[in-house]
Amino acid sequence: MPSAEDSIHEIALKNRGSLPTPYYLVDENRLLLNLEKIKKVRETSGAKSVLALKCFSTWSVFDLMREYMDGTTSSSLYEARLGREKFGKEVHAYSVGYSDGDVDALRGIATKVIFNSVSQLKRFHPKVKGLPLGLRINPGVSFSDFELADPARPHSRLGAADFDEAMEASSLINGVMFHCQCENDDFARFSSLLDHISEKYGSLLEKMDWVSLGGGIYFTKENYPLDAFCGKLSDFARRFDVQVYLEPGETAVTRSGFLVTEIVDIVRNGADIAVVDAGVEPHLLDSLIYRTNAKMDLPGGGAHTYMVAGRTCLAGDVFGTYAFPGKLSVGDLVVFADAAGYTMVKKNWFNGIQMPSIVVRRLDGKMDVVRRFTYEDYLENLS
Ligand SMILES: Cc1ncc(COP(=O)(O)O)c(C=O)c1O
Structure with a gap:
């Protein structure tokens, strides 16, 4: 039986082929x-x-x-x-x-x-x-x-x-x-x-x-x-x-939602910086407003520290700095936790970057893509 204990990172990895990032995931x-x-x-x-x-x-x-x-x-x-x-x-x-x-x-x-x-x-x-x-x-x-x-x-x-x-x-x-x-x-x-x-x-x-x-x-x-x-x-x-x-x-809704992203680049400027295919301002706005690190469920004692940043042009589009258990590479998944409340209701099209889809993991474990966003949604958001 699927449970609330299952690792979202593993679930995201397993569904990689059928679920393109970025996406919000709500786990029932x-x-x-x-x-x-x-x-x-x-x-x-x-x-x-x-x-x-x-x-x-x-x-x-x-x-x-x-x-x-x-x-x-x-x-x-x-x-x-x-x-x-x-x-x-x-x-x-x-x-x-x-x-x-x-x-x-x-x-x-x-x-x-x-x-x-x-x-x-x-x-x-x-x-x-x-x-x-x-x-x-x-x-x-x-x-x-x-x-x-x-x-x-x-x-x-x-x-x-x-x-x-x-x-x-x-x-x-x-x-x-x-x-x-x-x-x-x-x-x-x-x-x-x-x-x-x-x-x-x-x-x-x-x-x-x-x-x-x-x-x-x-x-x-x-x-x-x-x-x-x-x-x-x-x-x-x-x-x-x-x-x-x-x-x-x-x-x-606390601890029931996630934002699943993928690393598109890793750069170095006094720190190792992993750039993911989402952004703080468009997709986790409260982290920016309240100046808090986006949450991430990682095992303790990670030896590989990275700043994780978004792909908008905002210089301060930074999710936070985290200690990962292994070295990161382009294509790896990065999953932010506790991303259900005040996230999807505030999302916006800043920079025109891809809007995360909305995926629900049903009680029986089925992954239900309930909303995908396209260029047309971006276009129709303005006139
Ligand atoms: C009138 C009112 N009710 C309920 C809420 C929900 O609060 P929370 O999400 O912190 O539980 C708010 C949040 O601003 C509110 O203004």
Whole structure:
């Protein structure tokens, strides 16, 4: 039986002839490990999970994800529509700024509409009368290692920051959303954030039917104290008599995706540099934005150090520097790990380099090429 333990490098080598690089690979057996934890949280705590499409919209695996999750949440009209058409179940619509046309179009698509500000709520609520409505709250505190992604950074526009204003508008809503964490794998930090929210917003929460705690809680990580997490969520739900939602993005897909590339050249300039047939800016953009090394699963103690770089013209198109177990050659495969979240949703045609195909390794081990990109896709991306 295929499993989540199988080496992706070996699988890629075995499929070499039929799968030209570059390609993103989503492994359903690895995805399942996260989905089982999401299901456990639902069963133990009652908290529902809606997939954050901004992180992962690869709908070819939604048949599997649908079995374990309660629906989707979105950041735009198009994402909401994708959630409706390809995932089904609950469709939470949210946007930092709706237009008139967006809100009109959401009728018939969304099962909940969440507004980012009191002014948008007041302006648009008559258009979506009858639907459960929510307001995003900015609690002014957060967990994030990056200012760029910190929803509580100074002058943040993400959510209503004025408690009195939110309270005054509370008769128009029956739910609230807090998203104030980013890859938070520290249960104690989550717990104290939730305590802060409970204390500061208790009188508002008591009036609500549902509360979304947003994404960024890394509860699928190995050794995360899932039982304590579930206990905390169910205490919160009981205290305020609310349905709790989580909006996992990265948490749902972590360690289930890869970017498989091939070395096209090796050059030397004070370091050995392997150039691969992909690029950081077009294919793993977050590594560039957050200045982190792309991840790679390599055995420890490798004696051959190479900088791995992309083939765009950007001087800093560098994935990272890694210690490989053997010498590298042109034609070797290089596989980046943890490349499902915030990768395919951000890919772009910079430099016109070949867009990686999307391949799904199904639960039964079958390699399913669900999307190939050609020159025509590049052409039609512009006019
Ligand atoms: C409102 C909201 N919900 C959910 C998420 C998903 O977060 P993550 O992918 O870190 O789990 C985000 C990410 O930015 C978000 O802004």
